[in-house]
Amino acid sequence: MNPRPAVAWIGQLDGYLQLIDQTLLPTQDVLIDCRTVEQVWEAIKSLRVRGAPAIGVAAAYGVIVGCQSQAELPRSEFDARLTHVLDYLATSRPTAVNLFWALDRMKATAAEQPDTLLSSELLSRLLEEARTIEVEDRAMCAAMGRFGAELLANCSGVLTHCNTGGLATAGDGTALAAIFAAAKANPKLQVYADETRPLLQGARLTAWELLQRGVHVTLICDSMAACVMKLRRVQAVIVGADRIAANGDAANKIGTYGLSVLAKAHGIPFYVAAPSSTFDLTLESGELIPIEERAASEITNGFGKQTAPTDCPVFNPAFDVAPAENITAIITERGVIQPVTVDNVRKMIKG
Amino acid sequence: MNPRPAVAWIGQLDGYLQLIDQTLLPTQDVLIDCRTVEQVWEAIKSLRVRGAPAIGVAAAYGVIVGCQSQAELPRSEFDARLTHVLDYLATSRPTAVNLFWALDRMKATAAEQPDTLLSSELLSRLLEEARTIEVEDRAMCAAMGRFGAELLANCSGVLTHCNTGGLATAGDGTALAAIFAAAKANPKLQVYADETRPLLQGARLTAWELLQRGVHVTLICDSMAACVMKLRRVQAVIVGADRIAANGDAANKIGTYGLSVLAKAHGIPFYVAAPSSTFDLTLESGELIPIEERAASEITNGFGKQTAPTDCPVFNPAFDVAPAENITAIITERGVIQPVTVDNVRKMIKG
Numbered sequence: 075m076n077p078r079p080a081v082a083w084i085g086q087l088d089g090y091l092q093l094i095d096q097t098l099l100p101t102q103d104v105l106i107d108c109r110t111v112e113q114v115w116e117a118i119k120s121l122r123v124r125g126a127p128a129i130g131v132a133a134a135y136g137v138i139v140g141c142q143s144q145a146e147l148p149r150s151e152f153d154a155r156l157t158h159v160l161d162y163l164a165t166s167r168p169t170a171v172n173l174f175w176a177l178d179r180m181k182a183t184a185a186e187q188p189d190t191l192l193s194s195e196l197l198s199r200l201l202e203e204a205r206t207i208e209v210e211d212r213a214m215c216a217a218m219g220r221f222g223a224e225l226l227a228n229c230s231g232v233l234t235h236c237n238t239g240g241l242a243t244a245g246d247g248t249a250l251a252a253i254f255a256a257a258k259a260n261p262k263l264q265v266y267a268d269e270t271r272p273l274l275q276g277a278r279l280t281a282w283e284l285l286q287r288g289v290h291v292t293l294i295c296d297s298m299a300a301c302v303m304k305l306r307r308v309q310a311v312i313v314g315a316d317r318i319a320a321n322g323d324a325a326n327k328i329g330t331y332g333l334s335v336l337a338k339a340h341g342i343p344f345y346v347a348a349p350s351s352t353f354d355l356t357l358e359s360g361e362l363i364p365i366e367e368r369a370a371s372e373i374t375n376g377f378g379k380q381t382a383p384t385d386c387p388v389f390n391p392a393f394d395v396a397p398a399e400n401i402t403a404i405i406t407e408r409g410v411i412q413p414v415t416v417d418n419v420r421k422m423i424k425g
Numbered sequence: 426m427n428p429r430p431a432v433a434w435i436g437q438l439d440g441y442l443q444l445i446d447q448t449l450l451p452t453q454d455v456l457i458d459c460r461t462v463e464q465v466w467e468a469i470k471s472l473r474v475r476g477a478p479a480i481g482v483a484a485a486y487g488v489i490v491g492c493q494s495q496a497e498l499p500r501s502e503f504d505a506r507l508t509h510v511l512d513y514l515a516t517s518r519p520t521a522v523n524l525f526w527a528l529d530r531m532k533a534t535a536a537e538q539p540d541t542l543l544s545s546e547l548l549s550r551l552l553e554e555a556r557t558i559e560v561e562d563r564a565m566c567a568a569m570g571r572f573g574a575e576l577l578a579n580c581s582g583v584l585t586h587c588n589t590g591g592l593a594t595a596g597d598g599t600a601l602a603a604i605f606a607a608a609k610a611n612p613k614l615q616v617y618a619d620e621t622r623p624l625l626q627g628a629r630l631t632a633w634e635l636l637q638r639g640v641h642v643t644l645i646c647d648s649m650a651a652c653v654m655k656l657r658r659v660q661a662v663i664v665g666a667d668r669i670a671a672n673g674d675a676a677n678k679i680g681t682y683g684l685s686v687l688a689k690a691h692g693i694p695f696y697v698a699a700p701s702s703t704f705d706l707t708l709e710s711g712e713l714i715p716i717e718e719r720a721a722s723e724i725t726n727g728f729g730k731q732t733a734p735t736d737c738p739v740f741n742p743a744f745d746v747a748p749a750e751n752i753t754a755i756i757t758e759r760g761v762i763q764p765v766t767v768d769n770v771r772k773m774i775k776g
Contacts, residue, residue: 100734271646277733285734292738295622297647300683301745332651339686373646377728382628383451383636387643394652
């Protein structure tokens with residue numbers, strides 16, 4: 075059973091972009107039909123769609139939505155509109171690298187076409203490119219799912235952290251794709267989902283996705299993961315990554331480093347699932363990945379209520395780094411890096 | 426500087442019980458003057474006063490509040506009232522062992538007095554006993570503070586979990602007493618306080634107490650503790666305990682076990698501070714301490730907002746057990762158990 079994707083194009087050239095409004099999850103499951111580029115812009119800006127790959131796909135389809143009404147106009151007018159739409163969408167979330175990457179692909183696709191092509195034909199090529207971006211992402215997720223499921227084949231329980239699923243990608247996600255595939259092979263698989271403070275992506279999004287797909291999920295607080303390992307309720311931990319250094323050190327949502335230490339102490343394999351685009355081979359090790367600190371209010375006023383003293387000093391690192399020595403294997407769309415060494419990373423990513 | 430205690434008797438025989446309303450912390454700092462036994466009952470019932478020793482002291486003073494108006498009546502009438510008050514207060518929180526222990530001490534004190542004693546004299550003896558219970562608790566806290574501060578003497582940073590401070594006791598607390606004493610000796614000491622999901626006692630109470638006392642505190646999410654250790658920001662972890670087995674295994678707020686594993690992995694000493702009454706030498710090891718599971722809603726609807734899907738399965742253990750092998754030392758009011766072995770525990774607790 076495939077649930078509705080987080081990002082979908084409905085119809086053909088005169089179709090529209092449909093999104094799950096992630097700001098309303100998990101209490102309301104609402105679809106937004108974006109029929110204007112302003113709606114797409116607002117959805118990205120307001121985090122109704124989130125997760126790097128999902129944002130990229132939404133922006134690519136946003137270009138189609140923004141140019142549809144000009145399809146019968148002369149190319150000069152269409153081209154002017156296209157430039158405007160690309161520039162406009164780029165302002166929706168200026169720190170999202172995948173947003174620019176997707177818009178650049180759409181721009182390059184337009185640039186490759188002859189000036190003599192009809193506007194409607196050009197729009198058609200652009201829709202093809204947007205669909206290709208989506209299909210490629212879906213294929214990467216599927217590949218990580220396949221490779222990951224093999225590693226999880228003998229588990230009766232698995233622990234995950236943050237959200238790495240279909241809500242963040244066009245497909246099934248990264249670490250969660252592996253879990254979905256493993257649960258398909260073993261429907262009894264029990265998934266323990268860390269709630270993932272401070273922003274609770276595990277509680278709000280991962281638990282929701284797993285329930286939607288009929289996978290057995292048990293929500294825990296982050297501080298309970300060690301207890302779950304001690305009780306032998308999980309035989310593997312699998313997480314995503316935001317950035318991976320040349321030696322395999324993996325930066326990911328805060329809490330990941332601690333999980334990697336706990337997994338090692340309990341003799342439990344610790345897996346990272348991330349597409350090859352996550353690797354930054356210019357970084358020798360994770361020590362060079364700067365730790366971003368976020369607003370104190372995420373911790374002090376996280377649940378719609380002030381839960382700490384006013385002006386209490388806070389340390390709120392957004393990420394930490396699991397060292398390669400704690401990572402059993404890294405799952406990419408190209409294959410599995412195991413053991414995690416500089417050479418094996420280079421072979422898989424550069425080779 | 427000593428802040429107001431969480432539980433205090435104001436005045437003499439015609440005085441009253443004053444409490445900090447802990448349900449309003451950390452956003453409002455409100456004192457409740459309890460001048461009727463019904464007010465004391467309600468304060469215990471509604472968790473306005475919490476923490477085993479603090480509840481015991483509040484109940485003991487509650488007996489005085491409940492019997493004051495009968496001080497000029499004949500003993501038979503006074504005694505009937507006393508029995509009623511003792512029975513009534515015992516219903517305020519039927520699972521709080523310290524509540525019964527304190528009420529039993531008050532009852533025994535009354536039973537020891539001659540029948541010929543005037544009601545006002547008996548009331549006076551009862552007030553003495555309540556004060557003794559308070560003073561003893563305060564002395565235990567002070568002793569743990571002294572012993573603990575010696576262990577923390579060379580730390581520039583220390584990590585703690587949950588609330589083990591003045592709000593839970595008549596004195597400075599257990600683990601937090603050690604931190605207060607250490608901060609007095611070294612005012613630059615930096616305390617990292619885990620917020621302690623699901624009930625956030627660290628964010629709501631510990632951070633508040635430390636700020637009140639002018640101790641440097643930094644609030645973190647539980648998942649950030651490993652990162653703080655990795656960054657070498659702390660040189661010790663110190664926590665309380667709810668129950669300690671004969672071999673030194675210590676049951677405490679969920680998350681404690683994980684911290685003990687992380688501290689060991691980082692070569693950081695892990696201390697437990699608890700009065701000798703916490704030890705249960707009939708339990709051979711922590712394996713025999715049952716893990717209480719609490720309501721799912723603590724995790725899914727923690728602070729006035731639903732943060733997980735409706736009906737999401739949850740695992741919510743209230744406690745876990747730090748094994749003796751992960752505990753560098755146990756600090757009691759009698760002295761420090763180090764190393765933590767069956768023999769050393771027995772010598773300190775039985776000896």
